[in-house]
Amino acid sequence: METQQAVVSTTRKKRAAGGGLLYSQKVAPYVFVLPFILSFLIFFAYPVVSTVIMSFQEVLPDQTRFIGFANYKKLLNPDFYKALLNNTKYTFWTLLILIPVPLVLAVLLNSKIMKARNFFRASLFIPALTSVVVAGTIFRLIFGELDGSLLNSFMHMIGLESQKWLRSSGTAMFAMVLLATWRWTGINILYFLSALQSIPNELYESAEMDGASVWQKFRSITLPLLKPVTIYVLTISIYGGYSMFVESYTMFNGNNSPNQIGLTMIGYIYKQGLESNNLGFGSAIGLTLLVITLLVNLVQLKSFGLFKKEE
Structure with a gap:
């Protein structure tokens, strides 16, 4: 016993003499969080600060000079308004579909009377595993202009003429929203399912004993308890709507759609910042998009009462 105590005492002395700082209880927590802090500073804080600085500069391949708010004044142009309008429409339609439809489907898949629930859950989740590039290319072929494309073939079957689906603003938006829905x-079903399974069954049993109908249970129990998940899904859907780019890029086979009907905010950043080699103007567009997305999310969070103090 004395020998073990002597060994422990000797070890502690060596640690105190050699690496006492690393074995300190005050320093150890900072050592463990250091990788996260470094990752945050290198991959988030530094790019954000650099973007803010570049938005006030003209950054060209051979020169960089400070130009004040000139980049932000250049935003007042038709292409910027078109890109913002396209993203806003896309976000509106995706929210109108991707909130209520997955919610209803999740309730059905969570019901005990639903047959083959696991099969339908897996089937509905499979599209999420598909590459966006592959999905966009397939949808571009489906909405193709040729007579042999899938939709035009269907149009011929019902006696209608072929359509140029991706050359009209309305049908092109329909194609992009359909891709997002698919x-x-x-x-979103997965999010709602996880929340539904956390609702105690005793609440529904008590409501049944009181004579509540299916609609009354859904309105008075399910919807209120799904509010946190609904807000989360709404928030990430708004972000996804305004940051959409790959879907449009692959569907139109590039960043130059007819009459800019597929131009998005990220596509506009790509066109100005990378294709035109003007990183300063691209940074200004990116920061403007960040502010717009932040304001939209703050408005919807405020409308849901998320900032109210609990009594």
Whole structure:
């Protein structure tokens, strides 16, 4: 026993003499969080600060000079308004579909009377595993202009003429929203399912004993308890709507759609910042998009009462 105590005492002395700082209880927590802090500073804080600085500069391949708010004044142009309008429409339609439809499907898949629930859950989630590039290319072929494309073949079957689906603003937006619906419905169903399974069954049993109907249970129990998840899904859907780019890029086979009907905010950043080699103007567009997305999310969070103090 004395020998073990002597060994422990000797070890502590060596640690205190050699690496006492690393074995300190005050320093150890900072050592463990140091990788996260470094990652945050290198991959988030530094790019954000650099973007803010570049938005007030003209950054060209051979020169960089400070130009004040000139980049932000250049935002007042038709292409910027078109990109913002396209993203706003896209976000509106995706929210109108990707909130209520997955919610209803999740309730059905969570019901005990639903047959083959696991099969439908897996089937609806499979599109989320598909690459966006692959999905966009397939949808571009479906909405193709040729007579042999899938939709035009269907039009011929019912006696109608071929359509140029991706050359009209309305049908092109329909195609992009349909792609988003096909790909993201399963993800939102998963969110709602996880929340539904956390609701105690005793609440529904008590409501049944009181004579509540299916609609009354859904309105008075399910919807209120799903509010936190609904706010989360709404928030990430707004972000996803305003940051959409790959879907439009692959569907239109590039960043130059007819009459800019597929131009998005990220696509506009790509066109000005990378294709035109003007990183300063691209940074200004990116920061403006960040502010717009932040304001929209703050408004919807405020409308849901998320900032109210609990009594």
